[in-house]
Amino acid sequence: MDFELSEDQVLLQESVTRFVADNYSFEQRRKLVDTDQGYSDKQWSQFAELGWLGMPFAEDVGGYGGTPVETMVVLEEFGKGLVAEPYISTIVLGGGALVHGGTAAQQQELIPQVAEGNLKLALGFAERQSRYNLADVQTKAEKSGVDYVLSGMKSVVFGAPTANKFIVSARTGGAARDEGGISLFLVDADASGVSVRGYPTVDGMRAGEVTLDGVKVGADALMGAEGEGFGALETTIDYAIAATAAEAVGAMSALNDMTLEYIKTREQFGQPIGKFQVLQHRMVDMFIAHEEAKSMAMMAAMRIDDEDPNERRKAASATKVQIAKSARFVGQQAIQLHGGIGMTDEYAAGHYFKRLTMIDRSYGDGDYHLARFGAVS
Template identity: 45%
Template sequence: MDFILNEEQTLLRDMAARFAADARARQEKTPEAPDRRWSRFAELGLLGLTLSEAHGGLGGGGVETMIVAEEMGRQLLTDPFVPTVAVAGPLIAALGEATQQAQLLPALAAGDLVVVPAFLEPEARYDLAQVATTARAEGERVVISGRKAVVLNAPEADLLLVSARASGAHGDPEGLCLYLVPTRTPGVVLRAITTLDGRPAAELTLNAVTVEATARLGPAGAALPAMEQAVDRGVAALTGEAVGAMAALFDLTAEYLRTRKQFGAPIGKFQALQHKLVDMKVALELARSVAAAAAMAVDVADAEVRRRFIAAAKVQVARSGRFIGQAAIQLHGAMGMTDEYGAGRYLKRLVVIGALHGDLAHHLERFAASTEPAGPRH
C-alpha cells in the first residue's frame, strides 16, 4: 500500500516523536505527575486533534490520530490519549447537544477534562450491546446501576461515558443510552487495577448513581451505532500504537544483534538470525500497511466497509505483534524476559493491545461477517 504523509502530517509526526521521547525520558529520570504531562499534551494541541477548530481543536481525523498513537506506542506511554482523544472526544462531538459540546469539548482540548468510555461489562465478550447496566428515569433524574469491566485510565478521569440500558432485553441493539457520569458522584466505585503493560484502569461499579436527565448524550435508546464507530476509532488508534511498539522492538532487536558477540563476531552476521530479523521486518510492514488503511477507514460513512477494514487491521496487528514479540524474546535470549530490559515491556504492550476492544478471534468473526455475500445461501 502506498501511504505517504503530507507536509502537515510529517510535522505532526516529528512533533509527536519529540514529545513522546521527552515524556519517556522525564518519566525514567524524574517521574512527573500524570496531570502535568497531560497539560503538556494540551499545550501542543494534541488533545484537540480530533475536534473541530470551533471547539479549540485541529480538525484531524483517523490518520492524524494514528500518527500520534504510533509515537506513544514507540515510547510505551500510558496516558489516556486513545480513550479520551480517539473515542470520547469524537463521540461527544457527534452526539452532544450544542450546550454539551460548548461545555465539554474546549475543556477536553485544553487538558482541563479527562473523559473515558465505560462500555464493556463482565461476560460481554466485546459485544457493546450486551449491557446489563440499567438507567431508570425518576422525574428529571436518571438512576444508573450496574458494573463495567477494565475501564482504561478511569482513575485519572473526571467524567465517565457510561452505556446503560433504558429499555429492551439484554443484548438488544435498541434501548441503549450514553450518560456522562462524574467519577466523584455518590455511588460510583472504582477499584483501581493496573494492566499487564502498566496502564491504569479500574473495575467500575455504579450503585444507584443519580444524574440529571441532561447528562444523557444523544437521543434516547439509539446510542449503539455511534458507540460502535467510536470504538472503531479507538481500535484504529490502537493499531497505530501497536505499530510504534513493534517498530521500537524491531530496532531494539536489530541493535542487539549488531552489538552482541559470539565466537568473535556479532551474532547478527549469522544467517539464520538474519532470516528471522527479515521475517520480523515483513511482519512490521504488514502491520503498518493495515494500520494506515484502518486509520483512513474510520471516517468512511459506510459502516460495513469501516468494520471490514478495522477488523482486518486488528487481526493482522495481533498476528504481527505476537510474531515480532516472540521472535524478539527468542533472539535476545533470557535477558529479553527481564523487567529491566525493554523487550519484555514491549511484548506486554503488544499482548494488551491484542486483547483491547476485541481479540484476534473476535475480529476474525467480525471480518467474516462483514464480507459474507447478501442473499440466501443454497
C-alpha cells in the same frame, strides 16, 4: 492516491518524536509508571499546549479539525516510547464517544475543556460477562421522573482512576445483548453512588472497575436519543482500533529496532548471532510483520471515517486482525531473539511486548475481529 504525510502532518510528527525522545527514555518511563498516578500532569498540560488534546475535534467545538491521519501520526510516535498519559482513554475513547454520540450542547460544553487539558474522560463499555461484545450490557438505566438512575458495573475502564467524567453504556430497553436499547450517559466521577477501584494494568497503564450504585443523572446526561447509543459506541471503538493500531505499529518499530541492534552486537560462537541464518529469517519475518501492520494502520486511518458503516467495520476489523498477528509475532520473537535478557523487567523489550499483548486484549482480539470481518465482508 497519496501515502505521504502533508507538511503539517510532518511537523506534527516531528514534534511528537521530539517529545518522546526528550521524555520517554526507558528509565524515564519506568519511573513515571511506577508513580501512584502512573503519568505526568505536567506532560498532560504540555499535550494541551501543543494542541494534541484538541487535535481530532472539529473547530466549531473548540478543536483543531484533525483527521484520523493526525491521530495515527501522534499514536505511532507514542507507541515508540510507550507513552503512559491517558490519551487513548480521554481523547480517543471519551472524546470519540462525545463526537459520535454526544449532543451539540454536550460537545460544546465538554470538548473545549478536554482540549485545554482540564477534563479527563473514560469510557465504560465492557462488563464482567461481556467479553468483547459491546452489546452485552447489563448495567441498567431506569427512568425516574425526568432523571435516570444507573446501576451496574463497568469493567477494566481505561484511565478510570483519574477521569473526571465517565461515559458509560447502560440499558434503557431491549433484551440482553440487543443492540437496541443501549444508551450512553455522562456521569461525573464524584457523583453520589459512583465508586472506582483503580489498578495498574500489565502494560504499566491504569484502569479501574467503575461501580454505579443507584447513580442519579439528569436527562441532559443522556447522549443522543434514548436506546440508540450502540451505533455511536461501535463507531467510537472502531476509531479506537485505528488509533491503537498506530500505537502498536510504533511499538513494533521500536521493538524491531532494539532486536536488530541486539542480534548485530550480541556475540556467541565467535560471531554476532545475527549472522545465523535462522535468526536472519526470523528477523526478516518480524520486519515484514511490522510493514504489514503499518500498511493496515494507514488503511484504517484513511478509511475509518467512511460514511458507509460496513466499510468502517471492515477497515477496523481487518486492521485489528493484522495487528493481532503482527504484534504477537514481533512481541514473542523479540523476546526469543533477546534470550534471557529479554525476559527481565529491567530491559525495555519486555515492556513493549506487554503493551502489544494488551492491545490485543482490547476492543476484540484477533479471533473476534476475524469473525466480524467475515460477517461484514
